[in-house]
Amino acid sequence: MLDDPTRKYQPFRPIRLRDRRWPDHTITRPPVWMSTDLRDGNQALFEPMDVERKRALYDCLVDVGFREIEVGFPSASQADYDFVRHLIDSDAIPEGVWIEVLTQARPDLIKRTFEAVAGAPRVIVHVYNATSPVFREVVFRQSAEGVQTMAVEAARQIRGLAAERPETAWRFQYSPETFSTTEPEFALSVVDAVTAVWDASADAPVIINLPATVEMASPNVYADQIEWMHRHLARREGIVLSVHPHNDRGTGVAAAELALMAGADRVEGCLFGNGERTGNVDLVTLALNLYTQGVHPGLDFSRINDVLRTVEHCTEIPVHPRHPYVGDLVFTAFSGSHQDAIRKGFAVQPEDGLWSVPYLTIDPRDLGRSYESVIRVNSQSGKGGMAYLMEQAYGVTLPRRLQVEFSRVVQAHMDAGGGEVAAEALWEIFEREYLRLESPIHYIGHSLFDAGGRQGLRLRIRRDGQVITLNGSGNGPIDALLDALGSPVRVRHYEEHSLSHGSDAGAVCFMELAAGGIDGDVYGVGMDANIVTASVRAVLSGVNRMASQAPAVLGNAASVARNASP
Numbered sequence: 001m002l003d004d005p006t007r008k009y010q011p012f013r014p015i016r017l018r019d020r021r022w023p024d025h026t027i028t029r030p031p032v033w034m035s036t037d038l039r040d041g042n043q044a045l046f047e048p049m050d051v052e053r054k055r056a057l058y059d060c061l062v063d064v065g066f067r068e069i070e071v072g073f074p075s076a077s078q079a080d081y082d083f084v085r086h087l088i089d090s091d092a093i094p095e096g097v098w099i100e101v102l103t104q105a106r107p108d109l110i111k112r113t114f115e116a117v118a119g120a121p122r123v124i125v126h127v128y129n130a131t132s133p134v135f136r137e138v139v140f141r142q143s144a145e146g147v148q149t150m151a152v153e154a155a156r157q158i159r160g161l162a163a164e165r166p167e168t169a170w171r172f173q174y175s176p177e178t179f180s181t182t183e184p185e186f187a188l189s190v191v192d193a194v195t196a197v198w199d200a201s202a203d204a205p206v207i208i209n210l211p212a213t214v215e216m217a218s219p220n221v222y223a224d225q226i227e228w229m230h231r232h233l234a235r236r237e238g239i240v241l242s243v244h245p246h247n248d249r250g251t252g253v254a255a256a257e258l259a260l261m262a263g264a265d266r267v268e269g270c271l272f273g274n275g276e277r278t279g280n281v282d283l284v285t286l287a288l289n290l291y292t293q294g295v296h297p298g299l300d301f302s303r304i305n306d307v308l309r310t311v312e313h314c315t316e317i318p319v320h321p322r323h324p325y326v327g328d329l330v331f332t333a334f335s336g337s338h339q340d341a342i343r344k345g346f347a348v349q350p351e352d353g354l355w356s357v358p359y360l361t362i363d364p365r366d367l368g369r370s371y372e373s374v375i376r377v378n379s380q381s382g383k384g385g386m387a388y389l390m391e392q393a394y395g396v397t398l399p400r401r402l403q404v405e406f407s408r409v410v411q412a413h414m415d416a417g418g419g420e421v422a423a424e425a426l427w428e429i430f431e432r433e434y435l436r437l438e439s440p441i442h443y444i445g446h447s448l449f450d451a452g453g454r455q456g457l458r459l460r461i462r463r464d465g466q467v468i469t470l471n472g473s474g475n476g477p478i479d480a481l482l483d484a485l486g487s488p489v490r491v492r493h494y495e496e497h498s499l500s501h502g503s504d505a506g507a508v509c510f511m512e513l514a515a516g517g518i519d520g521d522v523y524g525v526g527m528d529a530n531i532v533t534a535s536v537r538a539v540l541s542g543v544n545r546m547a548s549q550a551p552a553v554l555g556n557a558a559s560v561a562r563n564a565s566p
């Protein structure tokens with residue numbers, strides 16, 4: 001890079017609009033949407049779409065609710081011509097849908113364009129020529145008047161050809177390509193001349209599309225340009241004012257939003273921002289940005305993953321995992337404090353109330369996405385995320401202090417080289433730590449009996465390969481179990497709940513235990529169809545976890561010989 005970039009790059013000179021009004025406006029209704037996926041999107045692919053892929057994307061666009069779809073540049077290639085014919089000949093243009101076709105402002109290409117759309121029910125003919133100084137001087141080698149004449153003559157030709165074909169409903173569209181780098185007065189002059197030829201009026205409006213063919217300035221500059229045109233156009237009431245932002249500076253969506261605030265009525269773009277170079281403006285993001293402000297966009301993305309799959313299949317370009325609303329990771333939190341807030345937000349989110357889950361601008365379910373991937377656990381995660389996964393995937397609600405204890409176990413696993421821990425892996429760690437820990441004491445079974453008005457319990461365990469039977473009595477089964485074990489452990493807290501899903505076991509029991517020689521409390525967990533068995537297992541799980549630090553907790557089970565069954 002240059003030490004002094006001014007030697008190579010000049011700042012964009014913005015339009016002078018001191019009394020701009022757009023900053024005070026908000027967008028309260030959706031624009032008219034025009035998808036150019038099959039034209040601007042298609043012309044930006046390694047390999048342009050074949051008829052099968054174009055048709056799949058076209059059907060998807062119709063399903064989503066687009067009513068204006070630019071289906072190609074039929075004078076440019078036989079493939080585009082054939083696709084337009086395919087739509088018309090196979091009667092694939094539903095009521096209310098307008099196909100749009102692009103042509104340069106050249107007589108032969110305009111003629112061929114009309115041949116391509118013969119017999120179509122509704123067509124928008126879109127003609128363009130570039131208007132900026134560099135195009136006038138370098139590409140067309142024409143004066144400003146010459147370039148304006150090119151547009152006007154094309155407009156005349158289009159009007160004449162359409163009049164000869166009354167069986168089709170026509171709309172006309174003109175784009176001064178490179179509008180955003182054209183002097184505003186000249187762009188206005190060309191557009192006014194074109195709309196005069198087409199006799200644009202409120203009863204017979206035409207579309208004037210003002211592209212940022214290459215995004216060269218910040219979005220506020222584009223908004224000023226659009227507002228200036230909006231306020232100066234001679235036949236504004238006869239114009240559907242359209243914008244066509246590209247995304248060279250990464251601000252295409254912002255440019256479109258500010259342009260709508262500045263007076264635009266219509267937006268052209270592509271799904272997920274496909275298109276030339278860095279893409280056309282992303283219509284999905286724009287539409288869903290509106291939705292999250294309570295404005296229905298008039299496009300339906302309730303099955304956004306299906307739309308994504310179709311677009312990826314047709315364009316053969318993968319959509320980034322962080323792409324707004326649709327990327328694999330955009331509803332995923334790895335970091336602990338985010339997970340904690342999301343989990344708490346979900347817990348209090350009313351089914352039909354205003355959406356207020358922290359960190360999520362939209363309810364993933366509105367887009368047909370699930371909550372499954374919202375919280376994922378790695379080394380950045382805390383107890384909340386793990387607890388959420390255990391609850392969602394296995395129906396196990398961990399008590400708060402167990403969350404803290406278990407998160408240390410999981411953290412140790414990750415520090416030992418683990419990356420992301422999926423729900424299944426988390427469960428595996430949980431099982432290994434709490435449920436399958438059968439050493440030193442291996443539980444075989446127990447039975448309850450009446451011990452002279454107290455609860456009696458007979459416990460059968462295996463210890464070092466020997467089966468041992470221990471008897472005890474108490475106020476209840478746990479008391480009787482501890483008596484049978486002769487263990488000095490104390491039960492600090494005890495919780496049990498039934499499992500809603502994720503396991504065949506009916507209940508899970510969490511036993512918070514304490515014992516001399518052990519720093520702090522230790523959890524044991526038991527699961528079983530029977531709630532007493534679950535609690536017996538929970539005590540033994542905790543005792544086993546404490547045994548290496550404080551062998552005394554094994555009580556009578558510490559000595560095999562004394563208690564071994566015959």
Ligand SMILES: CC(=O)SCCNC(=O)CCNC(=O)[C@H](O)C(C)(C)COP(=O)(O)OP(=O)(O)OC[C@H]1O[C@@H](n2cnc3c(N)ncnc32)[C@H](O)[C@@H]1OP(=O)(O)O
Nearest residue numbers: 040043073075076077104105106128129130139140177213
């Ligand atoms: C910003 C955009 O996305 S605009 C759309 C771009 N899309 C496409 O170009 C689609 C594919 N294009 C094509 O197949 C071809 O370019 C065609 C068929 C349109 C034209 O092909 P050709 O006649 O061979 O010309 P070529 O491809 O070299 O394009 C350059 C010519 O187009 C002219 N041109 C460019 N834009 C326009 C316009 N809007 N109106 C009139 N002429 C134009 C140039 O002045 C140049 O003419 P010249 O050869 O007399 O100097």
Ligand SMILES: CC(C)C(=O)C(=O)O
Nearest residue numbers: 128175177178211213
């Ligand atoms: C033809 C026009 C609208 C275009 O695609 C552009 O300027 O990017």
